[in-house]
Amino acid sequence: MTKINKSLALMAGVAGLAMSAVTATAEMSYPALAPLGEPPIPLDNKMSDAKVELGKILFWDPRIGGDASTACVTCHEPDQGWAFGDSLSRGYPGTVHWRNSQSVINSAYLGQLFWAGSAASLEKQAPSAAKGAVAGNGENDVMETRMAFIPEYVKRFNDVFGTENPLIGDAWAAIAAFERTLIVNDTPVDKYLAGDTSALTEEQVAGMELFNGKAGCIQCHNGAQATDENYYNLGVPPAERWEDDGLAQVTFRYELYAKGVSQDMYRKLKDDPGLYFRTKEPEHMGKFRTPPLRYTLYTAPYMHNGSFWDLREVVEFYNAGGGENDFTDGTMAATKSELIKPLGLSDEEIDQLVAFLEGFSGEELRVEPPVLPPYEALASE
Amino acid sequence: MKISRLKSGTALTVGAALMSVTVLAASASAEDMAIGPVVGPEINAAKAELGKRLFFDKRLSGDAAVSCSSCHQPDKAFTDGLALSKAYPGSKGFRNTPTLVNTTLAANWFHDGRIGTNLNDVTRESLTEDYSMNMDMRLMQERVKQDPVYVEMFKAAGYGEPSNGSIRKAIPEYLKTLISKGSPFDNGTMSDAATRGQALFEGKAGCIDCHSGPRFTDDQAHNMGVPENPEIWSDPMRHMTYAAFAQFMGVENFLNIRQDVGAQIIKNPADRSDVAKFNTPTLRELKYTAPYMHNGMFKSLSDIVAFYNTGGEDVPNLDPKVRPLGLTFLEQQDLVAFLEALSGDPLTGPEYVWEGEISTNYPAIENWRDVAN
Numbered sequence: 003m004t005k006i007n008k009s010l011a012l013m014a015g016v017a018g019l020a021m022s023a024v025t026a027t028a029e030m031s032y033p034a035l036a037p038l039g040e041p042p043i044p045l046d047n048k049m050s051d052a053k054v055e056l057g058k059i060l061f062w063d064p065r066i067g068g069d070a071s072t073a074c075v076t077c078h079e080p081d082q083g084w085a086f087g088d089s090l091s092r093g094y095p096g097t098v099h100w101r102n103s104q105s106v107i108n109s110a111y112l113g114q115l116f117w118a119g120s121a122a123s124l125e126k127q128a129p130s131a132a133k134g135a136v137a138g139n140g141e142n143d144v145m146e147t148r149m150a151f152i153p154e155y156v157k158r159f160n161d162v163f164g165t166e167n168p169l170i171g172d173a174w175a176a177i178a179a180f181e182r183t184l185i186v187n188d189t190p191v192d193k194y195l196a197g198d199t200s201a202l203t204e205e206q207v208a209g210m211e212l213f214n215g216k217a218g219c220i221q222c223h224n225g226a227q228a229t230d231e232n233y234y235n236l237g238v239p240p241a242e243r244w245e246d247d248g249l250a251q252v253t254f255r256y257e258l259y260a261k262g263v264s265q266d267m268y269r270k271l272k273d274d275p276g277l278y279f280r281t282k283e284p285e286h287m288g289k290f291r292t293p294p295l296r297y298t299l300y301t302a303p304y305m306h307n308g309s310f311w312d313l314r315e316v317v318e319f320y321n322a323g324g325g326e327n328d329f330t331d332g333t334m335a336a337t338k339s340e341l342i343k344p345l346g347l348s349d350e351e352i353d354q355l356v357a358f359l360e361g362f363s364g365e366e367l368r369v370e371p372p373v374l375p376p377y378e379a380l381a382s383e
Numbered sequence: 384m385k386i387s388r389l390k391s392g393t394a395l396t397v398g399a400a401l402m403s404v405t406v407l408a409a410s411a412s413a414e415d416m417a418i419g420p421v422v423g424p425e426i427n428a429a430k431a432e433l434g435k436r437l438f439f440d441k442r443l444s445g446d447a448a449v450s451c452s453s454c455h456q457p458d459k460a461f462t463d464g465l466a467l468s469k470a471y472p473g474s475k476g477f478r479n480t481p482t483l484v485n486t487t488l489a490a491n492w493f494h495d496g497r498i499g500t501n502l503n504d505v506t507r508e509s510l511t512e513d514y515s516m517n518m519d520m521r522l523m524q525e526r527v528k529q530d531p532v533y534v535e536m537f538k539a540a541g542y543g544e545p546s547n548g549s550i551r552k553a554i555p556e557y558l559k560t561l562i563s564k565g566s567p568f569d570n571g572t573m574s575d576a577a578t579r580g581q582a583l584f585e586g587k588a589g590c591i592d593c594h595s596g597p598r599f600t601d602d603q604a605h606n607m608g609v610p611e612n613p614e615i616w617s618d619p620m621r622h623m624t625y626a627a628f629a630q631f632m633g634v635e636n637f638l639n640i641r642q643d644v645g646a647q648i649i650k651n652p653a654d655r656s657d658v659a660k661f662n663t664p665t666l667r668e669l670k671y672t673a674p675y676m677h678n679g680m681f682k683s684l685s686d687i688v689a690f691y692n693t694g695g696e697d698v699p700n701l702d703p704k705v706r707p708l709g710l711t712f713l714e715q716q717d718l719v720a721f722l723e724a725l726s727g728d729p730l731t732g733p734e735y736v737w738e739g740e741i742s743t744n745y746p747a748i749e750n751w752r753d754v755a756n
Binding site for chain 1: 474519617618
């Protein structure tokens with residue numbers, strides 16, 4: 003079952019890629035930054051207060067997972083930018099993850115989830131998070147059965163979905179609906195772009211000009227979401243933990259094994275090949291999805307493996323013309339984006355750009371944690 | 384239930400095989416079924432030594448919290464002393480943990496006999512099943528590869544590089560070493576009471592009809608009318624673990640039943656005639672393995688003998704061999720003495736137990752970038 007789902011998602015993913023490639027090469031002007039607006043709501047998963055509330059409880063509930071220890075919120079902590087504040091995310095107990103935990107804020111706008119875009123919707127993303135061996139490590143039938151022993155879930159699922167007992171697919175739909183409420187679209191940048199010229203400082207406005215001009219950020223971070231949802235290799239260096247942390251080395255090899263690369267690649271790879279996992283095309287090695295920039299003030303560290311600890315480090319990285327990894331120097335491939343080159347920004351300009359990036363974040367979004375409903379014995383037959 | 388899950392790589396193909404229970408015992412010759420000492424198979428020492436370490440290593444479970452030996456404890460003849468077993472964190476068990484002594488000689492495994500192939504498949508099941516160890520075997524392989532002690536031991540065992548396939552070979556090799564020895568029955572040192580008990584066992588009490596052969600089992604399932612353990616249905620964590628199992632096994636109405644259907648899941652006869660049948664357990668090492676029966680409902684051997692003596696409960700499809708036996712109180716005591724004489728030396732020495740520390744930390748591979756994965 004799992005495998006079939008994965009290959010369908012893969013096909014959908016590839017089709018999506020081909021389309022975005024066409025628009026990207028069509029011409030040299032880029033969609034301007036714009037106020038974010040409201041997220042798209044899929045027709046087959048309409049929003050309702052009851053569904054969102056249910057999704058919220060599930061997001062906090064570690065019983066949606068293997069050993070009932072690791073909920074979505076464990077790696078997407080509201081006080082860590084709804085992400086996890088370490089280079090590589092914490093993993094399921096006994097493991098460490100191999101990528102940086104992404105914020106779930108504004109994930110509702112994205113057409114391709116995860117650093118390498120392997121999930122095509124939030125509804126499809128949630129199960130792979132809950133089931134992956136280094137994330138939730140849960141099993142559908144177990145998670146579904148657990149919910150049947152939580153009377154409050156039985157009632158809530160019945161109210162929202164009309165089923166006699168909770169179905170695991172509906173749990174993913176409810177979680178997705180909750181995530182569609184984790185929206186930050188009123189940042190200073192949004193207000194400015196909507197016409198409120200007082201929303202940004204002069205320094206930030208200067209930074210925006212650099213973003214759109216000399217620094218060339220707009221080439222990829224464009225449109226209302228500040229991402230073209232395309233894939234690039236910037237030369238982000240490989241995670242340091244892979245070199246000196248046994249637990250991280252275990253997960254690194256596990257991912258190569260689990261994602262199904264060739265024996266030869268399994269032996270040779272020492273860096274995360276990103277998009278390559280999905281397409282197995284050598285020219286996709288080391289490429290990751292352009293992330294949206296809103297809320298990044300709260301989501302350090304940055305990049306797919308958390309290489310950088312603050313936004314200034316990120317901008318300095320770009321200013322130096324990006325970096326080197328196993329897919330830039332020809333060791334495994336040479337796919338570094340030609341758009342990434344030394345920018346010649348002065349210290350002052352760097353400050354301006356950082357100030358502008360900070361304007362993409364606004365207030366922190368906090369919610370009242372839900373109370374988890376208890377298990378109860380089923381009435382006898 | 385992880386049989387279906389491709390986490391375990393090749394598990395799907397096994398699913399079908401799991402269901403075809405071998406009926407070896409039925410065709411076994413009368414000679415095979417004679418009672419006597421247990422003769423173990425040949426053992427490859429290096430492979431068994433490796434299997435021993437794996438058996439005691441918690442890193443073989445998803446969250447590195449349980450090893451095979453968490454439930455199969457050497458000083459209890461590889462059981463856990465509980466009526467119903469523990470489980471992987473987040474679940475609770477719904478069956479009694481059986482002994483692993485002599486399990487290498489069994490024809491099928493688990494209380495319902497649902498695995499009839501070999502111990503490699505039983506090991507896979509134990510590792511990947513959500514409520515036992517919940518292990519993604521690909522992750523297990525990479526964990527084992529990270530431990531230099533294992534890298535050496537796999538080489539010494541002739542397996543080359545550690546792989547999940549050879550893990551599932553090494554553990555059964557270790558299980559081959561768990562063979563009963565030194566019981567009064569085998570040594571010819573039984574008390575008079577036990578000797579009288581043996582005569583009853585083979586005669587008036589008719590126990591030998593099912594408890595035959597060196598392991599004292601016909602490897603067949605029977606409905607003995609053992610009462611349900613109410614805790615499975617009153618403790619939601621146990622009930623949900625059973626319900627998820629039953630759902631996976633295709634049991635209809637799995638949320639509404641309040642009965643462990645036992646071997647019914649294997650062939651699923653329409654008349655439900657296999658409901659509540661459970662495998663005849665070995666009678667060796669009973670001294671160490673209380674409580675008894677598939678659900679731990681009996682605390683002592685005298686309770687069991689008293690139960691048999693009454694002819695059991697009036698339940699549908701009760702095995703016709705369960706009938707009032709008319710044993711006197713003294714005869715019952717003799718029978719218990721015989722059962723006790725079937726327990727041997729505890730398998731608790733270093734041949735059977737990995738006594739070294741097994742660190743749950745993984746040393747980093749030095750110059751990682753320069754060596755092949």
